[in-house]
Amino acid sequence: MSDNRLAARQIELEVLRYNPETDQEPKFQNYSVPCINEWCVLDALNYLKDNLDPTLAYRWSCHMQVCGSCGMMINGEPKLACKAMLRDYPDTIRIEPLNHFPIERDLVTVADDFIAKLKRVKPYIIPGEKRVPTEGEYKQTPAQLKRYRQFAMCINCMLCYAACPEYGLQPKFIGPAAISLAHRYNIDSRDGGRDERQEEIATDEGVWECTFVGACSEVCPKHVDPAAALQQVKAASTVDWYLEHFMSWVKK
Amino acid sequence: MGEKMSRRPYVREVPPTTWYFRMPRYMRYMVREVTSIFIGIYTVIMLVGLMRLSEGPAQWQSFLDALKSPGSVTFQVLALLFALYNSFTWFNVAPKALPLQFGEDMAPDSVVAIGHYVVWVLLSIFILFWAGVF
Numbered sequence: 001m002s003d004n005r006l007a008a009r010q011i012e013l014e015v016l017r018y019n020p021e022t023d024q025e026p027k028f029q030n031y032s033v034p035c036i037n038e039w040c041v042l043d044a045l046n047y048l049k050d051n052l053d054p055t056l057a058y059r060w061s062c063h064m065q066v067c068g069s070c071g072m073m074i075n076g077e078p079k080l081a082c083k084a085m086l087r088d089y090p091d092t093i094r095i096e097p098l099n100h101f102p103i104e105r106d107l108v109t110v111a112d113d114f115i116a117k118l119k120r121v122k123p124y125i126i127p128g129e130k131r132v133p134t135e136g137e138y139k140q141t142p143a144q145l146k147r148y149r150q151f152a153m154c155i156n157c158m159l160c161y162a163a164c165p166e167y168g169l170q171p172k173f174i175g176p177a178a179i180s181l182a183h184r185y186n187i188d189s190r191d192g193g194r195d196e197r198q199e200e201i202a203t204d205e206g207v208w209e210c211t212f213v214g215a216c217s218e219v220c221p222k223h224v225d226p227a228a229a230l231q232q233v234k235a236a237s238t239v240d241w242y243l244e245h246f247m248s249w250v251k252k
Numbered sequence: 253m254g255e256k257m258s259r260r261p262y263v264r265e266v267p268p269t270t271w272y273f274r275m276p277r278y279m280r281y282m283v284r285e286v287t288s289i290f291i292g293i294y295t296v297i298m299l300v301g302l303m304r305l306s307e308g309p310a311q312w313q314s315f316l317d318a319l320k321s322p323g324s325v326t327f328q329v330l331a332l333l334f335a336l337y338n339s340f341t342w343f344n345v346a347p348k349a350l351p352l353q354f355g356e357d358m359a360p361d362s363v364v365a366i367g368h369y370v371v372w373v374l375l376s377i378f379i380l381f382w383a384g385v386f
């Protein structure tokens with residue numbers, strides 16, 4: 001770097017490594033990485049892989065907080081490596097794969113469980129009113145959009161699963177992001193699939209496993225506030241129960 | 253390709269009884285959960301009081317005297333502080349479960365939180381008035 005306005009900084013990276021072919025268990029490996037203070041942790045990892053140790057495995061793609069691939073534990077917190085700026089960290093940074101997920105290799109985790117749960121909650125519009133293209137588009141007002149917009153910001157980065165102690169203890173829990181996305185479609189004015197999704201999420205493995213620790217919302221890089229979505233699903237499901245048992249003549 | 257993939261995912265176990273020491277935010281959660289034990293015990297004391305009241309004036313008086321012991325007073329002060337902490341933290345997160353939309357925009361969280369505080373104060377005044385404090 002010829003630009004001397006950028007401050008050089010030597011960062012010690014303690015990276016949890018695991019090679020399934022040779023290692024019985026993961027162990028930390030330390031690297032001293034010449035960095036620029038304006039870099040993010042992902043830049044430091046990329047420098048490390050390009051120049052110091054090409055065997056290090058980790059996921060990343062967009063480098064701009066959109067793809068949700070580079071989630072990892074950075075000094076014990078679930079973070080996107082592209083959003084964790086070196087200027088906010090001390091000279092020694094500990095990097096581990098996302099908590100609560102099995103380690104495939106080094107910083108790469110097995111996401112199969114989350115993907116399966118995402119499919120279960122049908123995170124797409126199931127039209128309430130069937131139409132063919134010649135009948136025109138499904139219209140929505142700005143007010144109807146604002147009801148769910150926040151929950152549509154999810155990038156499936158799984159930081160909330162790494163933060164959620166409930167998911168760590170009870171892996172059957174469908175979890176914050178998948179339930180938030182189910183909620184996002186449930187409250188979409190164009191959707192009619194709520195009954196199908198409730199079969200999955202208004203259950204013991206769904207919202208009722210949540211004890212409202214709130215960690216998911218604290219770590220969410222896109223301000224989705226999954227904890228809010230889950231409490232809203234609980235409230236709506238409770239209303240459903242009362243309507244069904246005491247006021248069955250009222251149509252939902 | 254063609255090489256055999258050697259997959260052997262490593263699972264890190266979560267300690268089932270000490271997990272809440274892993275992060276300050278988990279500790280904060282557990283502290284709040286523990287406060288409800290004190291509120292539960294206080295509720296039981298209230299029920300015992302009702303039972304004593306039904307048994308006659310002498311039993312009611314001995315119940316009131318027991319409440320004035322130093323140990324009992326200490327417990328009640330603690331229970332009050334914990335109940336306040338539990339209530340404040342609950343009111344502050346209540347907006348998450350109750351999104352309000354006025355016209356196009358979602359109402360700020362403070363509207364729902366303040367609503368809870370106002371109802372709480374009004375109910376408290378009503379109960380104190382009813383109990384003859386004023």
